[in-house]
Amino acid sequence: MARLAVNVDHVATVRQARLATEPDPVTAAALAELAGAQGIVVHLREDRRHIQDRDVEILRRTVKTRLNLEMAATAEMIETALRIKPDVVTLVPEKRQELTTEGGLDVVLYEEALAEAITRLHQGGISVSLFVNPDPKHVKTAAKIDADCVEIHTGLFAEAKTYAKRQEEFERIQDAAKLAAKIGLVVHAGHGVDYRNILWLRLIKEIEEFSIGHAIIARAVLVGMERAVKEMVALVQG
Numbered sequence: 001m002a003r004l005a006v007n008v009d010h011v012a013t014v015r016q017a018r019l020a021t022e023p024d025p026v027t028a029a030a031l032a033e034l035a036g037a038q039g040i041v042v043h044l045r046e047d048r049r050h051i052q053d054r055d056v057e058i059l060r061r062t063v064k065t066r067l068n069l070e071m072a073a074t075a076e077m078i079e080t081a082l083r084i085k086p087d088v089v090t091l092v093p094e095k096r097q098e099l100t101t102e103g104g105l106d107v108v109l110y111e112e113a114l115a116e117a118i119t120r121l122h123q124g125g126i127s128v129s130l131f132v133n134p135d136p137k138h139v140k141t142a143a144k145i146d147a148d149c150v151e152i153h154t155g156l157f158a159e160a161k162t163y164a165k166r167q168e169e170f171e172r173i174q175d176a177a178k179l180a181a182k183i184g185l186v187v188h189a190g191h192g193v194d195y196r197n198i199l200w201l202r203l204i205k206e207i208e209e210f211s212i213g214h215a216i217i218a219r220a221v222l223v224g225m226e227r228a229v230k231e232m233v234a235l236v237q238g
Helices: 009-017 025-034 053-062 075-084 111-123 136-144 155-159 163-182 214-223 225-236
Strands: 003-007 039-043 067-071 088-091 127-132 149-153 186-190 209-212
Touching: 003 214, 003 225, 009 025, 009 039, 009 214, 025 039, 025 053, 025 214, 025 225, 039 053, 039 209, 053 067, 053 075, 067 075, 075 111, 088 111, 088 149, 111 127, 127 136, 127 186, 136 149, 136 163, 149 163, 155 163, 163 186, 209 214, 214 225
Parallel strands: 003 039, 003 209, 039 067, 067 088, 088 127, 127 149, 149 186, 186 209
Antiparallel strands: none
């Protein structure tokens, strides 16, 4: 049965819009766990546009499930992770001008640098996941450089405008998940997953965890964090 990890970045986005102290992503994370989330995800961006160092430091002390720190594979971020010691680091591509992460890492192109980052994080006792497109060459390279996990990018599936395109992207995700599991990688999935398309993705048995943020936070604005998380937990677990 798959797990739900809740990304609370967009709670911080609202806070930072006014450079205020509320709403607090730390409180949102606690409510998510009380509602049944089995992990908390935050993306500490280099420009600190939403999540701040303070948030990650407090979350490390308060999260009772698993803390997954998304970050770029830079020297600064690696040092931050080694200091904070999240349970999992997910290495993601990052561009200053993007609204949100737009695609998976090019694991083949950056194989050497990613391998070095993975080694350093492993030496610090941190499990490492790579955010990848549903592409066999990237999945295989992730295993080659000793990643523990891949998080499969589901964005093209989520954004598909036709049934045929959605089916095509679903099959790519399914094939990538099966391959990853076969070669010994833990499989996560995320990006654009919502209360409707999760009904497709939960059929892929190899996916052990879904990372979902925007859809849950958007619903929480209307119905509250605990109800929004409980509803998604029920859908993820079927």
